[in-house]
Amino acid sequence: MTRRERWPVDAGPEAILAFLRFVGLVLFAALLVGIVRGGMLVREHHYLDQGLLRLALLTGAAEASRPLGWASVVALVVGLPALGYAVFAGKRFGIAATFLSIFPAHDLLRRATADDPEGFIGLFGPVARALPEESRYPLLLLAVSVVALVPIGAAMRRVIVARRPSAVTFVMLALAGSLLPTLVRFAASRGGSIGGANVVLITIDTLRADRLSAYGNPRPTSPFLDELAARGVLFEHALTPTPRTTQSVSTIMTALYPQTHGVRSLWDRLPRARLTLAEAFRNAGYLTAAFWTTTFLDEKRGLSQGFDEYENTAQESDRAVHVSDRAILWLSKRVGPRPDRGRRDRRRPFFLWLHYRDPHMPYDPPPEDRIWVDPTYVGQFTKATSFWPTKQIAVYNHLGLIGPADVAQATALYDGEIHYADRQIRRVSKALEERGLLEKTLIVVTSDHGEGLGEHGYYFDHGDVLLESSIEVPLILAGPELPVGRVQSQVGLIDVAPTIARLAGIAWPAGGDGRDLGPTIARAVDGSSASGGGGSANAAARDDARPLLFESGENLLGAANIFRFVAGVEGRLRAVRTERWKLILTPRPNGARAYELYDLDGDPAETLNVFDPESPISKSLEKTLQAFVSADRESTGADLEGIEPEDVEKMQRMGYLR
DSSP states (O other): OOHHHHSOGGGHHHHHHHHHHHHHHHHHHHHHHHHHHHHHHHHHHTTTTTTOHHHHHHHHHHHHHHHHHHHHHHHHHHHHHHHHHHHHOSTTHHHHHHHHTHHHHHHHHHHHTTTOHHHHHHTTTHHHHHSOGGGHHHHHHHHHHHHHHHHHHHHHHHHHTOOOTHHHHHHHHHHHHHTHHHHHHHHHHTSSOSSOOEEEEEEETTOOGGGSGGGTOSSOOOHHHHHHHHTSEEEEEEEOSSSSHHHHHHHHHHSOOHHHHOOOSTTOOOOTTSOOHHHHHHHTTOEEEEEEOOGGGSGGGTTTTTOSEEEEOTTSOOOHHHHHHHHHHHHHHHHOSSGGGOOGGGGSOEEEEEEEOTTOTTOOOOGGGOTTOOTTOOSHHHHHHHTTTSOOHHHHGGGTTOOHHHHHHHHHHHHHHHHHHHHHHHHHHHHHHHTTOGGGEEEEEEOSOOOEESGGGOEEEOSSOOOHHHHEEOEEEEOTTOOOEEEEEEEEGGGHHHHHHHHTTOOOOSSSSOOOOHHHHHHHHHHHHHTTOTTOOOGGGOOTTOOEEEEOOOOSSGGGOTTOOSOSGGGOOEEEEOSSEEEEEEEOGGGOEEEEEEETTTOTTOOOOOOOTTSHHHHHHHHHHHHHHHTOSOOSOOTTTTOOHHHHHHHHHHTSOO
């Protein structure tokens, strides 16, 4: 039988019917999977138990939509080339079908690699590296499309000749069912405002709390944040679980410790299975957007989950002005330039995350913010800055070449960076006010970690030690229905997500590491009011029942790092902190362990190690810390294990690697 006899031209109608049947089957299966996934997520989040029917519908429908999106792409990638092959049945169709499948194949692969072409290229290993760099992605995409055609002819021959009138009805039902999640989300979102308050989450990279004037710095480094704290809640002791950006931001977004959410290094990726704050808000009908400027928050880190828009603003520089500019532009487009010129999107609340990189090293504020800098200074810090980004300051200062004058100049520049970031955050607040949104918006300001400015011989860096200067960060909340006061109880960045969600009226799943700080705020503010404290937190509000846990970041200096004695993950410092005590564990060779215990009430600068292996407090904290270390799922591996060559180059350029 010739090819023409086997594949006659009039086979077209049968091929179309078979194609529709295939699409319908794929969509129907995806709908069932999506409904099951949506139901499981709603149950896990306890929405129905809390009477949150509309939020349950929105969340379930959003989850059901994801498999349908994948199914649509799969149906096109497989079905369209097969349809064309059946209709035309000619060798020339191989070329046409290849290009026909390029777009859906590209979309499928984009989804599979989280919008990251480099992730797709990485699937091909040495083969990809052998291709010219500028043409790797299109060539590999073309190759995948060609290979995808090979099994299609044989697979579809069995179904193309089948005739069943009921197939049309089945296809129509499947197509209608695939629209169900969209219709449910539309109907639920029109049932009134989900939550209510807009939310602006602001994270300021490398900002230690005590350098803000709101936290006691005699220099007026943060006039706007001072105003924000004066009309909201300031947490005097907010702590990051690790002084590294990717890990810490992942904690802010998930309310989980790094050991739980799985991000243990700057280049790790947040697993898709982890629910993020942005996903919770988007599932609740919010607009979501993020504008940031640092390599360690790019799409490869998985932190874009849940954001409608996710943009790096560092095309020209990583200055704070670009983050604020882009945020204000987004507000203009989404909610209108003025209150009397609102857009339709104005009906929907929004969740906006802004990450400012200032005041990260190399401490280079604009001229107008160099308020406290000594213009006559010609000391060693200028030289130390000049060889940034070689990241050798932690070693360099131990040669005895950095003195008090150098630290004073560095601190003045660091304070200037804070002042600059504060000015840029005020611009965003002003934009909200001009649009009539400020009174309807919850503003949350915090940081991913602090910065060493000479404490314990640790200069101008972060990640290697667990001193208060590295782990204590600001946390300020101001917005609708929030009281005014200061909270003295220690809290963690693990608490940020459930607290924000509750204040916005969005349910957050139970069972994570963090907790809603609403009761803590109420106890502190009520206690201060009862005692006539005028907004100061009552010491009685302190809660020693929950210790917080910490781990240092990866070792980027290798053997030159004087704070590490054991290589790999096993060599990381760990710590446990209560309201009064902090125990730090430093692993030593041959299984030895060094402990430091500090009484933070009497020795906040951590200058006197009072560890006594026989004391009850030492034994209790050591037991807690041992359980923390024993539960580590990643007990082996080197600190730089798994880092890609591209990331190595970026980190060397930024000064994180030697």
